[in-house]
Amino acid sequence: MNLDSLLRSEIQKAITALFNQSVEQLQLQPTNAEFEGSHTLVCFPLTRISKLKPEETGNAIGQYLVEHSGMVSRYNVVKGFLNLVISDSVWVKVFESIYANPNYGITPATGKELMVEYSSPNTNKPLHLGHLRNNFLGYSVAELYKAVGYNVHKVQIINDRGIHICKSMAAWKLYGNGETPESSGLKGDKLVGKYYVEFDKNYKAQVKQLQEKGVAEADAEKQAPIMKLAVDMLQKWEAKDADTVKLWSTMNGWVYSGFDSTYKRMGVDFEKLYYESNTYLLGKEEVLKGVEKGIFFKKEDGSVWVDLTADGLDQKVLLRSDGTSVYMTQDIGTAILRFRDFPKIEGQIYTVGNEQEYHFKVLFLILGKLGYEWAKKCYHLSYGMVDLPSGKMKSREGTVVDADDLMQEMVDAARVQTLELGKIDDMTKEEIDELAEMIGLSALKFFLLKVDPKKRMMFDPNESIQLQGHTGPFIQYTHARIKAILRKAASMNIVADQNSLQKVTGLEPAEHEVIFKINQYTNKLQEAAREYSPAIIANYAYELAKEYNQFYQAIPIFNESDADKLKFRIAFSEVTANTIKKAMALLGIRVPERM
C-alpha cells in the first residue's frame, strides 16, 4: 500500500467531485518543515480547471478531503500550496503493510534481462581511483536493476592485447631478470605496471639520447630500441609466435590474479569476462558485411568508413587500410557476440568514463544502421572524472591514487577510529578486522556513490576518512545503534505484533517523518534505476538515517509506559534498520550489528 498513490487518487476524486474534471498529473511534494503537514499539493496548475484563485482552490480541495476522505485529518493553505495532515490511522496502516512484507521495496522478477558492463581495465597497469568509481557504479546499477525485477548479467571486456601490454613485456624481457610475483612478492598487476613504468623511463631516455645525436624527434620515437622491441612483439603476437604468446599469457595471468584480489576486496563480481584477444576479429566480419550492404564504404586505400554526417557527426574509420581492426570494430563485434550469448537481454549498460561519450554515440548509431533493434536499448553509463584536492590525477606526475593502497588506507583509518570509540573491546581480532573492512570500504564507496555519476567530482582522501557527517559510516553507526535497541528489546521479551500495532494512536511528528521516508523507498528505487543513479539511493539512505536519529533523540523508547506504543516503536526501529541495510546493500555496502 503506497501512501502517495492512495493520496493521489483521493485528490483526484476530490477534483472530479468539485470541478467535474480530471487532471493527468498532480504535483505532490513533501511539505516544508515550517508548515504543518506531510504532503503538499501545488495548486497553481489547478486554477485553470477550478476557475478559482490558488488559495481558494486549495481550500476547496482541502475541505473536501477532510469531509470525504478518511486519510486527511487537517489541512492548511499557504499561498497556492495545500498542506495536508495525514491521519494517524493511515500512517499506522501504511507502516503495518510495510512491516508485514519482508521483501518491501523489491519488485518480483519480471522476466526482463539486462547486461551491465563495468570495470574493463587495460592489463598494463593496476587499478586506480577512477576504476573504483567505475566498479562501484557499475555494480550498484546492476543491483538496482535486480531490485526492480531484472535478471542482470554483469560482464566486462578485458583489453588484454595491444601495444600497451607489449611495452610491459618488452621492459620485463630487458630488465626483469625473470622476476615473478612469487619471486618478489609483488602483486601481479603491480609487477606488470612496474615494467610499464620501466618501459616509459627507458624509452624516454633512449629518445633523448637519439635526439642528442641529431635524430629528429619523430624518427627518434620510432627508432628507440625498446620501442622497436615492443612493436616487434606485437607483430609476433599477432602472428601467433609461440614464445611471445607464452610471455603474453604469463604476464596477463599475473595481472588477472592481481585484479582478482582487488575485485574481491571491492566486493564486485562478474558473471562472464570477454577478452579483446578473443573478440577483436569478430567485428571485422560484421563491418565487411556492412560494406556489402552499402551501410559502410571503402576508400581507395582500402580503409573502411561509416558516414555519420547525416546524424550530425563525422566520418569514422572502421578498418584501417591494412585491414586491421580499430577499437570501434572490436566493440561492434563484442556487442553482437553478447546478444548472441544472452539472447534475452533487452539492452546493455556500458559503464565507461565520459571521455568516451562520442565513441558510444557512434557505436550505438552503427549498431542501429546494421539493423539491430536492441541498439536503441543500449546505454552509456557515463561518469565524470575523479579529481583530487591537488588537481587532476596524472600518471606522468605520479599523482595517481592506487586502488589497493586507498582501500587499505581507509580500512586502517577505520580501525583506529573504531578502537578509539571503545565499544568493541570484547571483539576478537578477526571480528575487528572484519569490522574495519566494512567501515573503511563504506566510507570510500559512499563517498564515490553519493555524487551524481554524470558529474565530475572531487575526492578528498582526508575528508573521506572522517567517519562523521554525510558519510557511509554515519549511516552504519545509526544502523548499529538501532540494532543495540533491538537486542535490548529482545532481552526484555518485547515482541511486536499486528494486534498491538493496530491499537497505536497519537504518533509523534518524528514518527510521521520516518514512516514518510520509509514509504518513499519503493519510489526511490524506481527512480534510481530509471536514472542509472546510485546517488539517489545513497542520499535516500542518509536522509532515512538522519530522520531516525531525530526520532531517537526526541523520543525515549523504553520509557514509554503504553505497551502498544513501545511495541510499535520497536517494530518501527526494526523496519528502519532493515530499510537502511537493504538500501546500503544496493550500493555494495554492508552494515554492522555493532561498531
Place this chain on the structure above:
RNA sequence: GGCUUCGUAGUACAAUGGAUAGUAUUUCAGAUUCCGAUUCUGAAGAUGCAGGUUCGAUUCCUGCCGAGGCUACCA
C-alpha cells in the same frame, strides 16, 4: 575553430518549473539522571554575468565569461 558537459555558502555535495534554495563540513552557542553523543538543537554563510519564456526559473531558451571532455587509420 566545431560538438558537448558543467559553473549553487570558505570547501564538498542536493534540489520531477513551485513556498523563505536543502545537507555536510567549518565557526559560534547549546543538549547526556534516559535506549550507544561518530548523535541531536540553534545561529552565520551560496544559484558566474546579461537578457527571454512563465502566475512562478538553480532548472527551459539565447548571448557572454570561466572550467572540463571529445574532435586520430590511438585505446
